[in-house]
Amino acid sequence: MTRYNQVPFEDDPIDNKQSARQIQRRIDREVVIVKNNEEHNEEEETDITENAADSTEGHEEYNESHATEAKRNKSIAQHIITGSLLTDGAVPYHRYFIAIAVMCFVSIFLTFLSLNTSNEYRRKERTLTTLHERSVIKEEQRYGLSSKSAVTSRLKEYNIELVDLSKDSRLIEK
Secondary structure, eight states: OOOOOOOOOOHHHHHHHHHHHHHHHHOOOOOOOOHHHHHHHHHHHHHHHHHHHHHHHHHHHHHHHHHHHHHSSHHHHHHHHTTTTOOOGGGHHHHHHHHHHHHHHHHHHHHHHHHHHHHHHHHHHHHHHHHHHHHEEEEEEEHHSSSSHHHHHHHHHHOOOOOOTTTOOOOOOO
């Protein structure tokens, strides 16, 4: 393609007419070139379709090589979704295979979750058992310090007599 040169603006009408003619000629040349390119492209398309109809063997090889390249260019996720990794007999069932794979993944995930929960439950159960044993020990110590024999022995040390109120009660009975 040719580039248009910008014509400087002049007041002379003769120069303007000449430059307008030059621009029109260039536009006409460009239109002819574009039309020729379109005709050339149409001829190539008809030649390709005629050649393809004449030689089916070359066309099949082209399709096979194109199909294998298209398979290579797909990502693994696209292969899984479309089922192109499977053989022709198994392709109708690829959705079922995907569903089974998803269910297996979910099953494994839930198994690990349940194992984690079980381990956490066991750990908390051990902690609870330890706390219960400590509370029993503290209760025994408290009972040992506050038993009747312990209290009476401490009172004897200080020479204080232990009086049972139920026998000699000063409380007013009803």
